Amino acid sequence: MDEYSTGFCIRAGRSGGGGTGTKCGRWNPTTEQVKVLTELFRSGLRTPSTDQIQKISAELSFYGKIESKNVFYWFQNHKARERQKRRRVLVDEPTHHINHHTTKQINEISEAERVIETLQLFPLNSRLFADEFKENTAFTYNVGMEMDQPTLDLRLSFV
Amino acid sequence: MDEYSTGFCIRAGRSGGGGTGTKCGRWNPTTEQVKVLTELFRSGLRTPSTDQIQKISAELSFYGKIESKNVFYWFQNHKARERQKRRRVLVDEPTHHINHHTTKQINEISEAERVIETLQLFPLNSRLFADEFKENTAFTYNVGMEMDQPTLDLRLSFV
């Protein structure tokens, strides 16, 4: 239809040789990776700094191939889509209906959002994650604590 | 359940022809424009001066609607992302023995940057690009400077 399809994405293509399912297409996060990322997001982390991104990436690499940019995009997209949805709800909801039950967890997020502002560094530990690999052991989220990492400066430009 | 219909504001229908009226939305560069810009960037141009921007914009306007600020932003973004990308890869790719290769490339670029600093003007040959796509051939105008400037061919071995 449209001709403006710049289509120049990473065309993995079958680079002669083994096509061992090496789908160099796009990153396909594992369940565990998504789980961790989602947890971080729910904890309030919205825009991790470069340092954070790299640490997160490093930790998540335990579960499978991953790059920093994947983490970067993941948060970028999640935040954007969160806003997108919220926005749609607002638009979809004229000034008529006073309250709706569609605004349920949105409030939660707003709440958590504030909490993370002072999050120093998540205690990501490969061993830790490995242990809870399959077990649904509640995450040991020592948000305010540091394991053995020195108080890393991790301030978001909050106000 | 998602039926995003944020479809207001035409989707840049500036397909060559009457690009008139197409004013909403953001600039959607044509492949030709991107190609030229990329070429310039690869030639070492990183922060074009106002004059350069003006001329580049003028040149690219042949391929479609474009403003100076688009060119300005394009270079800003491209440079920033190139750097960002390099930085990530640097920290993100420990599996590879990164000799001084990376550094070498950087130096090369710095060098090229210096070179382009004196790049008088457009080393582009419009006809070349046009020829590659359609038949917009007949199209020999000079970027606003003297027409004594012979059509330089800055073609790189790339593409």
Place this chain on the structure above:
DNA sequence: CTATTATGAATGAACG
């Protein structure tokens, strides 16, 4: 297989 959805990736624009 084709159509739809979910989401990774890209990038124009702009902010601090």
Place this chain on the structure above:
DNA sequence: CGTTCATTCATAATAG
């Protein structure tokens, strides 16, 4: 300049 936001493109995943 580095970072952030918004829209859009492309494609893996999944429904039909």
